[in-house]
Amino acid sequence: xxxxxxxxxxxxxxxxxxxxxxxxxxxxxxxxxxxxxxxxxxxxxxxxxxxxxxxxxxxxxxxxxxxxxxxxxxxxxxxxxxxxxxxxxxxxxxxxxxxxxxxxxxxxxxxxxxxxxxxxxxxxxxxxxxxxxxxxxxxxxxxxxxxxxxxxxxxxxxxxxxxxxxxxxxxxxxxxxxxxxxxxxxxxxxxxxxxxxxxxxxxxxxxxxxxxxxxxxxxxx
Amino acid sequence: xxxxxxxxxxxxxxxxxxxxxxxxxxxxxxxxxxxxxxxxxxxxxxxxxxxxxxxxxxxxxxxxxxxxxxxxxxxxxxxxxxxxxxxxxxxxxxxxxxxxxxxxxxxxxxxxxxxxxxxxxxxxxxxxxxxxxxxxxxxxxxxxxxxxxxxxxxxxxxxxxxxxxxxxxxxxxxxxxxxx
Numbered sequence: 001x002x003x004x005x006x007x008x009x010x011x012x013x014x015x016x017x018x019x020x021x022x023x024x025x026x027x028x029x030x031x032x033x034x035x036x037x038x039x040x041x042x043x044x045x046x047x048x049x050x051x052x053x054x055x056x057x058x059x060x061x062x063x064x065x066x067x068x069x070x071x072x073x074x075x076x077x078x079x080x081x082x083x084x085x086x087x088x089x090x091x092x093x094x095x096x097x098x099x100x101x102x103x104x105x106x107x108x109x110x111x112x113x114x115x116x117x118x119x120x121x122x123x124x125x126x127x128x129x130x131x132x133x134x135x136x137x138x139x140x141x142x143x144x145x146x147x148x149x150x151x152x153x154x155x156x157x158x159x160x161x162x163x164x165x166x167x168x169x170x171x172x173x174x175x176x177x178x179x180x181x182x183x184x185x186x187x188x189x190x191x192x193x194x195x196x197x198x199x200x201x202x203x204x205x206x207x208x209x210x211x212x213x214x215x216x217x218x219x220x221x
Numbered sequence: 222x223x224x225x226x227x228x229x230x231x232x233x234x235x236x237x238x239x240x241x242x243x244x245x246x247x248x249x250x251x252x253x254x255x256x257x258x259x260x261x262x263x264x265x266x267x268x269x270x271x272x273x274x275x276x277x278x279x280x281x282x283x284x285x286x287x288x289x290x291x292x293x294x295x296x297x298x299x300x301x302x303x304x305x306x307x308x309x310x311x312x313x314x315x316x317x318x319x320x321x322x323x324x325x326x327x328x329x330x331x332x333x334x335x336x337x338x339x340x341x342x343x344x345x346x347x348x349x350x351x352x353x354x355x356x357x358x359x360x361x362x363x364x365x366x367x368x369x370x371x372x373x374x375x376x377x378x379x380x381x382x383x384x385x386x387x388x389x390x391x392x393x394x395x396x397x398x399x400x401x
Contacts, residue, residue: 032388036337037356046256052266053248056273057241063274064235 225289229280244273247290250358251297257353258301260342268304272297291364298350298368305346333396340390341383348383351376 020027231239251272255265275296283292341352350369354360366373 029385029388032391033384035333036384036387036391046253046262046265048248048252048266048269052252052269053241053244056244056248056270057237059270060240060244060274060277061235061237064277 226285229283229285229289232277233280240277243276247293248273250290251293254294254297254353254358255301257338257341257357258298258346258350259304264304264308268297268300272300275300287367288364291360291367294354294358294360294364295368295370302346333391336391336394336396337387340387340394343390344383344386348379348386351379352383352387355380 020030228239228243232243248269252265252269255268255272256262259265259268272293276293279296283289341349344352347369351365354365354368355362360368362373362376365376369376371379
């Protein structure tokens with residue numbers, strides 16, 4: 001009877017019809033359900049307000065835009081993090097362009113072979129820069145020190161050379177402009193290096209030819 | 222099915238007109254089911270909105286080989302169930318009765334229809350759901366089984382018991398003779 005009420009094909013329609021004639025409760029149920037179904041056709045589906053569609057569409061589109069924005073932001077953050085990680089790893093593990101160290105290993109007195117050490121791992125970029133800077137400073141100090149030393153050496157024979165009638169050569173350098181001692185020393189050293197070498201050789205020869213007693217009274221050299 | 226698949230594809234691409242078309246197509250049925258399950262018009266509008274948001278969020282998971290309506294009705298039933306469990310039971314709403322006032326029972330058939338609606342509202346949740354999905358929404362047993370996630374045999378049993386309870390109430394109200 002359920003199948004019949006549902007409109008499904010029933011195997012034995014005659015048997016059901018015969019039973020309905022004989023069974024009051026089944027007959028009552030069958031007729032009531034038919035009445036129920038007929039009445040339900042009168043039931044109208046409740047209708048929503050007309051603006052509900054637009055409200056729903058607006059909310060769906062807004063949510064979609066928000067989701068897209070979130071996905072793009074997440075992608076940008078992940079990309080930046082990956083790029084940063086790549087730079088750090090590359091800086092750490094990038095091989096040094098310098099030649100591998102060569103170490104002279106004495107094999108025998110006259111037989112020396114060079115043994116190559118594997119190139120040291122390139123220090124981090126920051127450490128390399130710091131070391132380079134320190135090396136430059138140290139080298140500058142060394143050169144400045146040497147220059148000053150040579151300048152002092154140059155100034156000492158000036159007092160001797162003045163007696164040798166060489167005022168014309170050194171007078172220009174005695175007139176010192178308002179610059180740092182280091183710059184003056186560098187300039188003097190660069191320009192007069194061959195002259196100082198010659199002067200030193202000349203003085204050495206002069207001192208060698210002096211008698212012993214006179215040598216004890218030498219000053220300034 | 223092809224038409225639905227094409228519409229869904231356009232919705233996934235963000236086509237506003239496709240989204241509007243899909244909402245228009247199913248809005249009345251979703252709202253009608255919500256009203257009958259929640260017995261409250263305002264709640265039904267809120268839940269209807271929520272249902273469609275969930276539909277579009279999970280549209281990619283819809284099985285293209287199956288019809289769209291049972292899938293959407295399944296989401297509707299679940300949302301209504303959640304809504305009911307989160308609030309206290311409300312008495313039948315005056316707003317709901319207000320709908321009936323706009324359509325007064327001018328004859329016996331209309332009055333019977335109104336009595337049936339009241340009787341259905343008194344049914345237990347799963348019976349009421351199955352009854353409405355079958356008699357008002359016109360879904361087949363297999364589709365109802367998909368919506369309520371129970372076997373077809375269980376759906377048929379629930380529908381049979383729902384009919385018996387509605388009949389009993391109508392007989393109690395004198396709308397249907399006890400024995401013919």
